[in-house]
Amino acid sequence: MPFKPGGEMTGRLRFVLALVLAVALFPLLLIAMAQTWSEAREEQRVQRDRMIILGALAASELNESISRAQGIIDAVSTRGFAFMSAPGGCSRAMAQIASGDTVLTNIALTNANGEIICSALEDARQLDLSTEDWHQSLQNGAERSVSGVTLGRVTRRPILIVASRLGQEDEFRGAAAAAIDVLQASRNLIDNAVAEGSQVVLVTPSEAREVDTARVLKPVAIELQDDLLGRVEGLSRPEPLRLSMDGGERPAVLTPLVEDELALLLISPAPVTQWGLVSVAATFLIPLLMYALALASVWLAVDHYVLRWLGYLRRIAAVYGSGRLDVVPIRAQNAPREIRELANTMSEMATSLEEQHSELEASVEQRGALLREIHHRVKNNLQIIVSLLNLQAGRMADGEGRSALMEARRRINALSLVHRSLYEADDLRAVHMPGFLSELAMNLQQVSDDGSRSISVQAECEDVAFEPDTAVPIALFVTEAVTNAYKHAFQDRNSGRIIVSLTASSAQDLTLRIRDDGVGMSDTASQGTGSSLMEAFAMQVDGETWSEANAEGGMDFVLRVGEEKS
16 A cells, blocks of 8 residues: 655655754854854954053053153243243244144243243234133142143144243242144044044043044034043043944943043944954854755755656656556666666566566466366356256156256256356456346246246346355345246236346345235245245345335345345
């Protein structure tokens, strides 16, 4: 019997192999994912450390600029009164000194009232510096002072003022001051960071401004200012941050440049979620692509090297199943070795089956011929017996002896008819019942007709065929029933009709009815030898028999085989 098909996934080789490969390679994909995550974290750490280093370099550059400026101012302060004695020459001298250092935007000398005596910048001479914190600090006795970050009144750029006191400890006579351009002092860092796409923001306690590619300050978003301004005071070391910008989180580092006065904010050029894109492409997407490519390769390879050949062999097997065993799977010679060996095995099997089939056909034909010969000889022998009975009956006078011989002749005739039907039929295993019953009815009518009465025997039968083991008891049952009807149903009558009807779907479900339109039967007749024989024949087919009166006044002899017995 054919195998019961399995599920869709388990029933298809391509799906099964792809699933096995997917499961086998999945740990590698997990490792790639873990490595990608680890590299992304490492990239974040490297980025953060880099920004911390850049911030430290910026602070170092600014401190170096402050130290240089302090040295210049100390030198200027020692000759401050000499410069003041010649204001025109003083300004030129200050301008010449300032031009020697690109981070200095101005060098100036003031008197004790904060008025500028001479300045490298002509526009700065009108400024009043008496209110500046650094000037007041010197006036109060400090030798040196460094201002907070402020916006230059002339340059409009963020500056730091480095100043030294003029005069003795008990007499304040003015100050020598230098303005340091904060952006210029950190230019290398700022230029490199901006060129890489990072954002550079200078943060004071009061405002935050972004430095663009031209080292020009511009405002930053209000939300960013609110997040940064409170962090400058008390900031003593670099502080890593994550800022909400551009719809995502971006890493940043806030580094103090001047304690409590100025901090430098470096913002990474890409959101945190995009840091590892290159690494992901190299570490995860490539293994994922290889994973998908492996699955696709297996899918196509199984289809090309296995499934199409299995489909071909399946068609060959279907051809073999239809009986064409001479077909050779020639195309399979181009298949892989295993498929080729399977095809050769199938071809050898078909050749062997064809030989066995030929032998079986010859054996069946021989067996059929022998069976036909046996049935033919049995039928001839039965005919000889019938002829002997006829000869014997012809020498006897009418009476019980002659009647017994005639009844025996009818029964033997029925058996002979069965054997003749078998050897004349194409199928020796079954008797075709319609033709058999019709011929049996005609034979019984001829044998039973003595010329004095006109009683017809007719057969009505569905198109069924029974094995001899079933056909013989039915034939003998019909013979006994028709004989009984001839003997008892038509007394004192010269005409009548007997109908033999058979309805059946199989040998295990049949109804045989012999109906006559005679005068019925006496109780004595129903208990005779014929009735006993009919019961015996019914038992042979595992059936049940009974007789009953019919609407025509005659009797019905019924043989029922199947579940519904009376």
